[in-house]
Amino acid sequence: MPQTTVQPDQTSVDLESLTADVVAQAIKAGASDAEAVAREGDEFSVTVRMGQVETLKDSGSRGLGLRVFVGKRSASASTSDLTPQGIRQLVEGAMALARVTEEDPFTGLPEAAEFGAVQGDLHLYYDDVYSLPGPERIEWARRAEAAALAVDPRLTNSDGGSFDAATGRMVLVNSRGFAGGYRTSYAGVSAAPLAVDANGQMQRDGWWSSARRLADVESPESVGQEAARRTLRRLGARRVPTQQVPIVFAPEVARSLIGSLFEAVSGDAIWRSASFLASRLGQQIAAPALTIVDDNTLLLPTGAGGFGTSPFDGEGLPSQRTVVIENGVLCSYLLNTYTARKLGLKSTHNASRGLAGTPGVGCGNLYLQPGTLAPHAILAAIPAGLYVTSLMGFGVNVVTGDYSRGATGLWIENGQLTHAVEEVTIAGNLAEMLRNVTAIGNDLVFRTSVAAPTLRIDGMTIAGS
C-alpha cells in the first residue's frame, strides 16, 4: 500500500489580514463600500474498485473574492493569485467593472447594525477527519466495496468504494465593520455495487455516510451492506402501465422535493414572480400537516453542526431559524439583503456567497418536520402505488409548478413492496402536490443539509407502458 500524508498546499497566509487589506485597498481606490471573502480548502479522496486502488487525490487550493460598491453601482472579481500583484489586479478589475454597471437603488451591503454571528461553538470543524493514516483511508474505501460485494453472488461488478475527507475555511470582511470566519470539516465513505440478474440485466445503486466528524461516519461495512441492498432490490425491474396511484417518496427523494420547494420560496424567484408561490405569503398552500423549517443554527443529535449550519450568512448576518411553512401556511420566503429590499421585507439571513458574483439565496438546514407514521404504516394503507427510491432529470418548473421526472422504485401492492419498477415518469404540479401530501413519516434523518421523512402524495400520474 502506498503511504500518503496530508500536507495541504497552503503557505502561511493570514486570511483575516489579507481580506481586511483587500477591503482597505478597494476603499482607497474609490469604492464607497467593499466586501472581501477568502476561502481555502483541502481535499483527500480515494476510490477502490474491485479491490484495487483506482484513484487517489490529495490537494488544496485558495481563492479570494471582492465585491465593490461605488454608490449604487457594484461589481465583483475573484482570483486564485494571492500575491500583492494578484490582489492589485483584483481591486483594479473590480473597480473598472463597477464603472460599467448602472445604478440599482436596491444594491448595497446590509446596515451595520444587522451584522453579527451566532455565539458559541457550532461544532463545524473536527480535526479527526484527517486522523486516519493514508493506508487506513484506502482500507475504509476497500472495506465499503468489499462489504457490498460480499452480500450476494449477483453483485459481480462495482463502481467502487470511496473515502473522502475535506476541510475548509472562509473569512468574510466588509467596510461596514463586519469581520468573521469559520472552519468546516467533512468525511465520508460510499459504495456503488452493480448486480446482474439471470437475464443479464444490470443495475447499480449506492449508499454513503458522511459527517463533519470522522467518528460520526457509519462503518464502511454498514454502508457497503446498505448499498448492496439498494442495488439488489432494483433487479427484475419492469415498467408499469400509465395510471394514477398514490406515490410514496422515500426520504432520499422526498429531500429533492424540499429542494424544489426551496427554489420556489427563494427571494430571487419571488421578486421576479418566477415562482408558483409568489404573492402567496400568509396563504394555505399545503396540507395542514406540512411544516417546513430552515434552521441555519441546527446541531445534530451527535452534537455536531449540520451541513447547513454556519455562524453567519454570506453577507455577515447572524444565522437564524426561519419557519417557511407552518401547518400548510406559507409563513416566510427565504431572503438575502437584496431580495428582501426588492420585496420590502427583512432578510432572513439566507445570503449565499461564492467567490465571485453577487450573493445568492441559499438554504441552511432545510427540513420537513416529521410526522408520527412509521414508513411501513404509510405503505400498509396503499392497495396499489409506487414507492419511489430515485428520480432522474430536471423536469421541475418552479414558475408554473409543473413537475415531471423519471422515477425508479418498487411497486406497492396491498400495502407491501413487491417488484422493482423502472423507466416510468411521475408527473403532477407542485402546487397540487403540496396540498395532496396525505401522509408524513417519522423517519427524518439529516444525511445532508436538506432533509425530509417518507412522504405520500396522491393525485400524480405515472407514465409507463
Added chain:
Amino acid sequence: MTHADSSPVADHKRFFFDKFGITERLLERCLGEALSAGGDYADLYFESVMATSLGVDEQIVKSASQGTSAGCGIRVLSGERTGYAYTDNLSPERLLHAARTAALIASGPAKQPVQGFIETPSAELYPVPLGGYDLDLAARLELILRADRAARAFDARIVQVRAGYSEELRRILVAASDGSFASDTRPLCRLNVYVIAKEGEVTTKGAAGGGGRAGLDQFTGSKSPESLAREAARGAILQLGAVPAPAGEMQVVLGPGWPGILLHEAVGHGLEADFNRKKTSAFAGLIGQPVASPKVTVVDNGTMAGRRGSLNVDDEGSATQETVLIENGVLKGYLSDKLSARLMGMANTGSGRRENYQAIPMPRMTNTYMLAGDDSPEDILRSVKRGLYAVNFGGGQVDITNGKFVFSASEAYLIEDGKITAPVRDATLIGNGPEALKYVSMVGNDLKLDEGIGTCGKDGQSVPVGVGMPTVKLDRMTVGGTGR
C-alpha cells in the same frame, strides 16, 4: 522541443513560460518526480483561466464580474490506478511537492520520463483574441442591452427580462512523460436571455442562448441578441396557453438541433470508454451489434470550427477527431482517453477532458450529432396520427448501467392527424438507451446543430458540449405528462 518558434503553439507555451516562470527543465523535473515511485505514465496540466460576465436585469446593468485562476494538476498512472494532486501555486517547490504526492500511487523503482518533448500538431478551430484583461466591455454590454430591448418589445405580457453575457479565455499546457507536449488557448462565450411572461393568474418562463468558441461576430443571424430574445419571449408566451402534456407511450417527433440531447443521453454517455472498460455500461460488449434503426448514424466530432464542444487538442494534449459511434444502426466505437485506450488496447479518440486543473480527465463527448437522412420534416409530421412534437428541451440525465435516460421538453406540441396543434406544458421523456433508437423510423434531411448552450456533467465535472440532429421520428417513446 521540436516546433518552430513562429507556430501558435509556441505562443501558448510562452504564456506559461513567461507569466509563471515555467521552464522545460522544470517540466522534466516534475515528471521525473512524478515517476519517482514507478508508474507507467505521468502528465502535467497547466491551466490559466480569465472569465468575465455581465448582466442586465430590469433594464439596468446590475452585475459585472471577472475571475482569474491558475493552477496545475499532476497525474500518475500505474496500471489502472491514478494518483492525482494539484496546486494553485506554480512555484517549483509546490509543483514538485504535488508531483511527489501524485507519485505515491505507484510503488516501485523510479522510472525516467522520455527526454525531450514532441509537440502534438494542433488544429486552429477557433480564433485567439488578444488581450484578455482589456476587453471591449461596451461592445459586450451592447449585446445584452439589445437582447433586453428586443425581449421587452416582443409582447406586453413579457414582464421580466434578464440577459447575461459570459466569456472566458482558458489557456492550457500539457506535458507528459511519454514526451507528448501540447498547448491551447480556448475562447468560449455565451449570450443568454431569460424572460417571465404573465397573463392573469398564469406565469411562465422562457429562455434562449447561444455561443461558442468564436468572437463577438458570431452573435448574428439566429444567434443575434434579437433572435435569442424573441426566441425566449416566444417560448414564454406560448406556454401561457399550453395544455397538460399527454402521458404514456406514443409516437414522438423531435425537432432539429438541440433535441439532439437525446443522442447525448441515450447513447453518448453509455459509449464513453471508461464505463465500457469497467463493464458498467448497458452498451458494454455491443460493438458490432445493432443498437439503432439502420437509418441512424451518430458521430462525435471535436474538430468543428468555432463550436462550443470543439477542442484543438483534448485535455491530455491529444488531437481531437471525428469518431463514428453508430453507423447505419450498428455500434462502431467508444470515446476514449489515454488511460482507457491503453488498458483496452483501442485507439485514443482524443476524448480526454476535465473541468479544470483540479479534476482528473476522463472520456467525454465533444459535439455529438446524428447525420441527416432523406425525409422532409413535413412528411415526418404528416405521418403521425397522434403524438408529440418536441422542439426544445431543458436538461437530460442517464443511468449508464441500466441504460434508462430522460430529457425534459420545454417546448412541445400535440400532433393530431398529421398536424401540429396545441402547445403542451413541460414534460419529461423517458427511454432505454440501447433500445430507444431502434424505434427511429424517419430521419429528416434538415440536420442542425444547437446554438452553443450545452454543458455536460459527469462525476461532478462540467464541460461545454454541443449536440445536433435532423428532425427524427421515434415510433415509440414514453411521454411523462399528466393528460390523456
